Amino acid sequence: MLVWLFNIVGTVDLFNALRQAEVISNLGTTWLIPTFVVPILLVTHGLIFIRLFQELGRSLNLQKGQTANT
Numbered sequence: 001m002l003v004w005l006f007n008i009v010g011t012v013d014l015f016n017a018l019r020q021a022e023v024i025s026n027l028g029t030t031w032l033i034p035t036f037v038v039p040i041l042l043v044t045h046g047l048i049f050i051r052l053f054q055e056l057g058r059s060l061n062l063q064k065g066q067t068a069n070t
Helices: 003-022 028-063
Strands: none
Touching: 003 028
């Protein structure tokens, strides 16, 4: 449950950072952060969401009495 919370909050925070970076006109060399680091972190959050949904599906199948395919 805690991983879900951290992943959702982290994703929302990264989207908020991207939105704020568009407003600032003079970033200097800190433009590297929203240009390179934030997209990499968003991909990482996406991969974590995929894993979480896979585990959620497996646990729901086990609760229904079905066996896991792994």
